[in-house]
Amino acid sequence: MKLPTIHTLDSLRAYPDYRYLWTANFCANTAQWLQLLTLGWLVKELTQFDSNSALLVVGVGGTAALPGVIIGPWGGVLGDRLDRRKLVISLELFMVALAFSFALLVRTEFVLVWHVYAFALMAGSCEALKMPVRQALIANTVPAHALSNAYATSVLTIPGTRMIGPFIGGIIVAKVGFFWNFTIEAALYLGVIIALIPMSTPYFIRREFTTKFGMSQMLTDMADGFKYLWNKQRSLSLIYILSIAPNVVLHPVLFLLPLFTTDVLHRDVDYGGYMMAVNGAGGLLMVLVFSAFGFPKWRGMICIVSALGGALMAILLSQSVWVASAFVVLAIFGATQTAFRTTNGVLTQTLAEDHYRVRAMSAYRIGMGMVVFFSIFVGWLAGLISVQPTLVIMGIIGIFISIGFWLFSPSVRNQE
Numbered sequence: 001m002k003l004p005t006i007h008t009l010d011s012l013r014a015y016p017d018y019r020y021l022w023t024a025n026f027c028a029n030t031a032q033w034l035q036l037l038t039l040g041w042l043v044k045e046l047t048q049f050d051s052n053s054a055l056l057v058v059g060v061g062g063t064a065a066l067p068g069v070i071i072g073p074w075g076g077v078l079g080d081r082l083d084r085r086k087l088v089i090s091l092e093l094f095m096v097a098l099a100f101s102f103a104l105l106v107r108t109e110f111v112l113v114w115h116v117y118a119f120a121l122m123a124g125s126c127e128a129l130k131m132p133v134r135q136a137l138i139a140n141t142v143p144a145h146a147l148s149n150a151y152a153t154s155v156l157t158i159p160g161t162r163m164i165g166p167f168i169g170g171i172i173v174a175k176v177g178f179f180w181n182f183t184i185e186a187a188l189y190l191g192v193i194i195a196l197i198p199m200s201t202p203y204f205i206r207r208e209f210t211t212k213f214g215m216s217q218m219l220t221d222m223a224d225g226f227k228y229l230w231n232k233q234r235s236l237s238l239i240y241i242l243s244i245a246p247n248v249v250l251h252p253v254l255f256l257l258p259l260f261t262t263d264v265l266h267r268d269v270d271y272g273g274y275m276m277a278v279n280g281a282g283g284l285l286m287v288l289v290f291s292a293f294g295f296p297k298w299r300g301m302i303c304i305v306s307a308l309g310g311a312l313m314a315i316l317l318s319q320s321v322w323v324a325s326a327f328v329v330l331a332i333f334g335a336t337q338t339a340f341r342t343t344n345g346v347l348t349q350t351l352a353e354d355h356y357r358v359r360a361m362s363a364y365r366i367g368m369g370m371v372v373f374f375s376i377f378v379g380w381l382a383g384l385i386s387v388q389p390t391l392v393i394m395g396i397i398g399i400f401i402s403i404g405f406w407l408f409s410p411s412v413r414n415q416e
Contacts, residue, residue, distance in 0.1 A: 079136055141203060310337055318388040
């Protein structure tokens with residue numbers, strides 16, 4: 001019996017500029033997961049005697065995603081107009097200063113909840129601009145035939161860093177406090193800049209613009225991007241709508257982990273880090289399979305099944321009162337989330353034309369940004385009826401959305 005060929009590292013071996021980008025994404029994603037863990041636990045510590053603690057803990061994660069709704073589309077226009085590499089470097093310079101300044105504020109011990117929310121909002125604004133651009137740069141550093149493999153290999157940096165960042169970050173918070181987490185975050189953003197400086201974009205498709213770049217043209221470009229998606233990439237648009245299940249309804253499972261860890265498992269912040277790390281391990285295993293063996297034929301169906309699987313895992317997590325069972329469920333939950341996002345990303349990379357690519361990515365980010373509104377509901381509900389029934393309700397909503405697309409959207413179901 002002949003074993004299938006493993007292709008996980010093909011793009012990393014073949015394309016030096018892609019290696020620079022992969023390293024930059026590794027640093028950036030490690031910083032993001034470290035930030036998500038630290039902000040949630042910092043708010044929990046600051047509000048431990050507050051009756052609205054659950055709402056505030058969950059809400060800070062949603063606040064970081066909110067700018068994707070408002071700023072994301074503008075970032076799409078900028079990314080399709082400006083030098084993508086220089087744009088990311090400029091945004092990362094700002095994040096170095098912001099993260100280190102916040103670390104110093106935390107060190108003074110005068111930090112308040114509104115400071116944390118302000119930091120989350122500013123950091124989320126930068127992320128809404130730079131993440132779609134970083135993803136679009138993948139297609140500018142590898143040839144078209146290597147794009148699917150390169151994107152899947154790039155996604156390794158998301159669940160992989162979800163293991164590393166929170167695992168180490170939880171231990172650091174438990175032992176020495178929050179200051180060093182934000183300092184490390186600033187250093188990681190500096191690492192992104194160092195990785196991108198020598199990178200070039202040999203597969204970037206140059207284009208000449210006949211109109212001046214002003215506010216009216218930005219609005220025109222934005223509207224043109226939405227029209228392109230709906231008129232020429234209808235199935236991709238519908239998959240973005242399906243993403244409401246994993247990205248809006250189910251993503252707050254991660255925001256609930258500080259409350260779940262203390263209220264259900266009766267453990268501390270170090271176990272909160274382990275929970276995130278296990279979640280990342282499941283995602284890492286899934287994307288290793290994709291990058292090594294390629295994607296199955298029915299990519300639209302993968303999106304539906306993975307969204308449904310994530311909903312079922314949310315319900316199972318609500319019943320996991322032992323650490324071991326919670327670890328297993330969170331690992332599978334991470335695998336389903338990663339399966340959806342990786343498949344969706346590959347579809348965007350391969351279906352969208354390059355001069356629409358960042359706008360397409362930004363349209364997807366709009367949906368992800370909507371998580372802030374559902375997070376407010378989740379936080380309020382968790383404070384009212386506790387974490388476990390809240391997880392059940394989230395899972396039921398995710399099941400209805402997923403099954404609805406399975407039954408009534410053949411264009412998504414049959415998308416290859």
